[in-house]
Amino acid sequence: xxxxxxxxxxxxxxxxxxxxxxxxxxxxxxVESFDNAIDAIDFMKNNKVDLIFLDIxxxxxxxxxxxxxxxxxxxxxxxxxxxxxxxxxYELDVCDYLLKPISFQRFLQACEKVYDALFPQKRxxxxxxxxxxxxxxxxxxxxxxxxxxxxxxxxxxxxxxGMKDYxxxxxxxxxxxxxxxxxxxxxxxxxxxxxxIHKSYLIALDxxxxxxxxxxxxxxxxxxxxxxxxxxxxxxxxxxxVN
Numbered sequence: 001x002x003x004x005x006x007x008x009x010x011x012x013x014x015x016x017x018x019x020x021x022x023x024x025x026x027x028x029x030x031v032e033s034f035d036n037a038i039d040a041i042d043f044m045k046n047n048k049v050d051l052i053f054l055d056i057x058x059x060x061x062x063x064x065x066x067x068x069x070x071x072x073x074x075x076x077x078x079x080x081x082x083x084x085x086x087x088x089x090y091e092l093d094v095c096d097y098l099l100k101p102i103s104f105q106r107f108l109q110a111c112e113k114v115y116d117a118l119f120p121q122k123r124x125x126x127x128x129x130x131x132x133x134x135x136x137x138x139x140x141x142x143x144x145x146x147x148x149x150x151x152x153x154x155x156x157x158x159x160x161x162g163m164k165d166y167x168x169x170x171x172x173x174x175x176x177x178x179x180x181x182x183x184x185x186x187x188x189x190x191x192x193x194x195x196x197i198h199k200s201y202l203i204a205l206d207x208x209x210x211x212x213x214x215x216x217x218x219x220x221x222x223x224x225x226x227x228x229x230x231x232x233x234x235x236x237x238x239x240x241x242v243n
Contacts, residue, residue: 001119003111004048007033008040008063009055009079014100018053018079021107027115037066049074051095051114056080067092075117077110105177109166112179141188143169143178150176154190158207158218162200170221197233198226211237 005028009015015033022030031047034040038061040052052074056063063078076094083099095117096110140153156171162182169176182202186194196202197216201223209217214225225233 001027002029003027003050003114003118004029004031005051005053006031006040006043006049007053008035008037008058008066009033009053010035010058011055014055014079017102018107021102021104022053024104025108025111028111037061037063041066041069044070044074050118051075051077053077053079057082064092067094075114077114105168105175108177109163112166143176143180145176145178150178152176154193157194157204159201159203159221159223160185162202195229195233195236197229198224199228205236 005022007015007018007022007030009018012035015035019030019033022028028051031049032040032043034043037054037058043049054063054066054076056078057080061069063080067073067076073093076092077096077098078094079098079100079102081100095114098106098110139155140151142149142151144150152169152171156173158170158172160182161168161170163177167178167180167182167185169178182196185202186196193205194202195205203216203218203223207218209219211217214230216223216225
């Protein structure tokens with residue numbers, strides 16, 4: 001299912017960035033882009049628009065003023081360099097509020113929210129394969145990453161960060177954002193070598209550089225050890241420690 005969208009921003013560089021991001025997401029269809037809200041309103045009178053990517057601070061008519069003037073509102077994702085409009089945006093029932101500079105991963109997260117709101121029963125299967133059905137010794141699995149299905153090697157995983165409905169998988173090569181639960185991920189990972197240390201973190205034990213107090217250091221990242229995970233974690237680490 002395609003989502004017909006428009007982008008509105010009076011900054012050319014910012015508008016180009018939004019257009020580039022839209023092109024990378026298969027279910028988005030950019031029907032037009034504008035450098036002002038007035039032309040966008042005229043366009044919407046005769047064209048079907050499901051989603052607006054809308055800058056807030058613009059001359060003549062701001063993004064907030066535009067939303068307040070619309071009788072029928074499409075889904076809206078606000079884009080702005082200022083965070084003081086967040087409360088007003090949510091009062092107008094926007095789907096998301098993106099602060100510039102906007103990363104592609106954050107943009108994708110907003111688009112996924114819109115997709116689920118428009119097509120709650122049409123979400124494609126993004127579950128990872130049942131590990132029981134995989135070939136013995138297979139050292140990888142696949143996850144849905146935006147519009148692609150991406151291979152993740154077990155050996156490449158540094159740690160996994162929980163972000164509400166999403167997981168960010170940190171690997172030696174890149175960071176992968178996927179709409180997945182920790183439960184599903186843990187079912188796919190080998191029973192040995194990976195461990196939850198916090199409600200928001202799962203780590204690869206062999207990637208630990210050091211442990212200091214209640215934090216695990218992996219590369220440049222310092223990850224907290226949660227109270228409910230501490231005892232089991234130190235029991236496992238203690239088994240491998242040289243006294």
